[in-house]
Amino acid sequence: MKSPKTAKLVCIYIHENDRWRGKPLYVALTQLLREKNIGVVTVIRGRMGVGPNGIIKDNHFWPIHGDYPIILECLDQADRINAVLPEINRMLTKGKYIVVDGEMWENSNGRNFDR
Numbered sequence: 001m002k003s004p005k006t007a008k009l010v011c012i013y014i015h016e017n018d019r020w021r022g023k024p025l026y027v028a029l030t031q032l033l034r035e036k037n038i039g040v041v042t043v044i045r046g047r048m049g050v051g052p053n054g055i056i057k058d059n060h061f062w063p064i065h066g067d068y069p070i071i072l073e074c075l076d077q078a079d080r081i082n083a084v085l086p087e088i089n090r091m092l093t094k095g096k097y098i099v100v101d102g103e104m105w106e107n108s109n110g111r112n113f114d115r
Contacts, residue, residue, distance in 0.1 A: 007104030008081035014095035040075040
C-alpha cells in the first residue's frame with residue numbers, strides 16, 4: 001500500500017433541476033471536474049431529501065420525474081481541488097458544498113493519482 005496523500009473531498013448538494021448555461025448543473029460540474037483532471041467524481045441521485053425551504057422531496061409516489069436531491073462528490077489531491085474550488089463556487093448560484101481535508105489512500109489496484 002502506498003503512503004497517503006493530502007487530499008480533499010468536496011460534497012456538493014444541489015437539485016436535479018438546477019441548471020448551468022442550459023444544461024443540468026450536475027452534468028456541467030462533472031464535465032468541469034473531468035476537464036480539470038479531478039481523479040474521482042461521483043453523482044448520486046437522492047430518493048428523498050429536505051432542503052433549506054423545508055419541503056420534503058420524495059420520489060416514492062412519483063418515481064418518473066421530479067426535482068430530487070443530487071449529491072456530487074469529488075476527491076483528489078488537495079492542490080487539485082483547491083485549484084477548481086473558485087469555479088465550483090461560481091457555478092453554484094443555489095446549493096451548498098462542504099470541503100473536507102483528509103488523507104487519500106489507494107490500494108495497489110487503484111487509480112494512480114500521480115499524473
